[in-house]
Amino acid sequence: MTDTDCLFCKIVAGEVPSDEVASTATTYAFRDINPGAPTHVLVVPRQHLESAASVTAEHGALLADLIGTAQQVALQEGIAESGYRLVFNVGDDALNSGPHLHVHVIGGRKLGWPPG
Numbered sequence: 001m002t003d004t005d006c007l008f009c010k011i012v013a014g015e016v017p018s019d020e021v022a023s024t025a026t027t028y029a030f031r032d033i034n035p036g037a038p039t040h041v042l043v044v045p046r047q048h049l050e051s052a053a054s055v056t057a058e059h060g061a062l063l064a065d066l067i068g069t070a071q072q073v074a075l076q077e078g079i080a081e082s083g084y085r086l087v088f089n090v091g092d093d094a095l096n097s098g099p100h101l102h103v104h105v106i107g108g109r110k111l112g113w114p115p116g
Contacts (some may be wrong), residue, residue: 006102038108
């Protein structure tokens with residue numbers, strides 16, 4: 001299930017180029033084009049969902065796959081032991097610019113708190 005107007009669906013389909021980091025049957029991970037840290041990777045489901053606000057209990061396996069891919073990315077990028085942040089942005093105030101569920105894997109340096 002894809003949205004023909006969705007940038008992330010086009011990236012997953014290979015219609016828009018991306019720097020692939022990891023790929024599974026249900027997820028795709030690629031480098032953010034405007035990184036906020038040395039490691040900044042987006043993990044998206046291959047299935048189109050608007051955002052974390054549209055996730056329901058029926059998406060439990062998909063969320064587990066997203067987190068599993070994010071963990072794989074952290075291992076591959078060498079940040080699993082030092083620490084990393086997983087971020088879901090929802091809505092305009094969170095600066096969610098892509099209307100497709102995605103999780104940011106951010107690390108490679110000491111991250112500040114609070115994040116915003």
